[in-house]
Amino acid sequence: MKIKDGFVLRKVPGMNLVMPTGKNVKTFNGSLVLNDTGAFIFEKLQKGATLEETAEALTQEYDVPLDTAGADVKNTVASLIEVGVAEA
Numbered sequence: 001m002k003i004k005d006g007f008v009l010r011k012v013p014g015m016n017l018v019m020p021t022g023k024n025v026k027t028f029n030g031s032l033v034l035n036d037t038g039a040f041i042f043e044k045l046q047k048g049a050t051l052e053e054t055a056e057a058l059t060q061e062y063d064v065p066l067d068t069a070g071a072d073v074k075n076t077v078a079s080l081i082e083v084g085v086a087e088a
Helices: 036-046 051-062 066-082
Strands: 007-012 015-020 032-034
Touching: 007 036, 015 036, 032 036, 036 051, 036 066, 051 066
Parallel strands: none
Antiparallel strands: 007 015, 015 032
């Protein structure tokens, strides 16, 4: 799983926005708002972390059990794939 090229995360006061760049501006309409957990997951995956590494990092960042973190990562990834920001 990876974040597609041409998408960046921008943090503005109170919001985490995934924005298209380059040719994606024409095909991806608008932006995607992520909560802080979603932004954390996006950043880890964009840096090349595996789903397992991302879940482990989430447990350390937010002090949640690994099964909860794993479910959050899977749900976020499914949403990112669904909207075309990530690919399997």
